[in-house]
Amino acid sequence: MSGSDGGEWAASPGVAPSSVTDGGAAFRLEVDGEDFELQPDGFGGTHYNWISGPNPGYGFSTSPSLGSLEQHRANIRNFLSMVDRTTGYIEDE
Template sequence: MKAIYPEGGDGDSEAVPGVSPEPDGAADGRSITLEVDGEVFALSPNEFGGTDYAWLSGPNPGYGFGASPTPNLSLDGHRENIRGFLAQIDPATGYIEDD
């Protein structure tokens, strides 16, 4: 660990492989970026006790979805939400398919 964390640091005990802080630094400091099946999403808590998922690697800027409630949802739970969303996407448009 000392080679990875010079200056005697202990690192981040909350660090999780595959998850990184949101690139531009979210104002609330609680947003993360999560890659799922090659797609990148920014996850941030919303005022309803849920999570907003912004599809950063998608073809339509600003597109995503929300889920509520999600308190204490595991990373696997977030991945499941994202996979459910991606399963509905029309590959031709990048939006949820019309019925």
């Protein structure tokens, strides 16, 4: 994958600045017995915080999507399918 200038894209870990996370009101969603807090970001994506999970603050984020409740549920189910139920984290295989 390459950037608009022809260079390579690279992920860079870090904390999203408040201008990125300030995309609207957070809301909670329960999926398959697990509770998540969803926080829209300022770019059409969503941050998902696994509230009922064993590791505080653990979750995932998505790029812009349709944002429908069914899409959010599908994103959460996909995340949960990758989580090791012993550790509560996504494990490398």
